[in-house]
Amino acid sequence: MKVGILGTGFMGKQLASRLAAAGHAVKAANSRGAETVPAEALTTGATAANAEDAVRDVDVVILAMPHPGFAKIRELIATLPEEVVVIDISNYFPGRDPENPELEAGKAESEWTRDYFGRPIAKAWNSIGMASFESQGRPKGTPGRVALPVSGDRERDREAAIKLVEDTGFDGYDAGTLAESWRQQPGSPVYITDLTRDEMGPALAAAERERLPARRDLSAQVFAERVGERASPDAETVVRIARALFM
Numbered sequence: 135m136k137v138g139i140l141g142t143g144f145m146g147k148q149l150a151s152r153l154a155a156a157g158h159a160v161k162a163a164n165s166r167g168a169e170t171v172p173a174e175a176l177t178t179g180a181t182a183a184n185a186e187d188a189v190r191d192v193d194v195v196i197l198a199m200p201h202p203g204f205a206k207i208r209e210l211i212a213t214l215p216e217e218v219v220v221i222d223i224s225n226y227f228p229g230r231d232p233e234n235p236e237l238e239a240g241k242a243e244s245e246w247t248r249d250y251f252g253r254p255i256a257k258a259w260n261s262i263g264m265a266s267f268e269s270q271g272r273p274k275g276t277p278g279r280v281a282l283p284v285s286g287d288r289e290r291d292r293e294a295a296i297k298l299v300e301d302t303g304f305d306g307y308d309a310g311t312l313a314e315s316w317r318q319q320p321g322s323p324v325y326i327t328d329l330t331r332d333e334m335g336p337a338l339a340a341a342e343r344e345r346l347p348a349r350r351d352l353s354a355q356v357f358a359e360r361v362g363e364r365a366s367p368d369a370e371t372v373v374r375i376a377r378a379l380f381m
């Protein structure tokens with residue numbers, strides 16, 4: 135597939151290198167211009183672009199940025215051809231992100247993103263922590279391979295996103311429409327807990343919507359205490375903490 139990635143931070147640069155390694159034609163952009171795209175994003179054949187060029191003539195656009203970046207690309211995304219698959223990987227974290235009254239009132243984050251851009255989107259990769267994304271990718275069929283939920287209102291969007299998730303080293307799990315996508319938000323049993331395909335269905339079903347914000351905010355405090363002067367927690371530690379808080 136031809137893939138444009140907007141955002142080359144922790145997640146975007148790994149997405150760019152993995153998807154290019156899997157044979158996709160990848161263009162990667164950040165907020166500042168092609169010459170500032172980090173080299174790690176380009177090690178396997180992705181090319182650096184500015185945001186306008188990254189989304190031109192592609193099959194898929196991946197939004198790999200926090201919500202504050204959305205304003206600058208709103209027009210660009212809203213005017214993409216309808217058949218382009220737009221995949222959002224974002225999570226809302228109050229404190230890091232400006233307060234969003236609709237999300238505070240309980241709207242599903244992906245439904246907010248869909249309405250913000252006024253076009254269909256899919257949600258994927260939001261539920262994997264960056265340390266696990268870096269270290270837990272495995273070939274298809276490997277026992278215990280980590281699974282990631284994929285939501286979207288159009289079947290073709292989910293199919294494309296599942297294919298790309300598989301190509302980054304994880305089982306893609308069809309989690310249904312965006313109305314149900316709150317089940318994969320921060321604070322839910324599937325969020326950064328590295329579950330397998332067999333564990334995914336029961337864990338999505340076990341999510342309790344009204345408890346997610348409190349659990350998300352608690353986890354933000356716990357993880358903030360573990361970074362800084364100390365090294366950031368490794369994948370195993372992140373999963374251990376997340377399972378204790380969210381499951």
Ligand SMILES: NC(=O)c1ccc[n+]([C@@H]2O[C@H](COP(=O)([O-])OP(=O)(O)OC[C@H]3O[C@@H](n4cnc5c(N)ncnc54)[C@H](OP(=O)(O)O)[C@@H]3O)[C@@H](O)[C@H]2O)c1
Nearest residue numbers: 141142143144145164165166198199200203206224225264
């Ligand atoms: N980190 C994780 O563990 C993780 C895991 C899953 C999902 N997520 C979610 O994924 C999103 C990205 O996370 P991250 O950790 O990768 O963020 P990050 O390291 O802060 O990187 C954000 C990237 O977005 C780019 N950006 C911002 N506004 C942009 C714009 N208008 N056009 C193009 N690029 C723009 C930034 O560009 P510059 O480099 O020019 O500033 C930067 O490259 C967040 O919503 C996060 O919650 C994160």
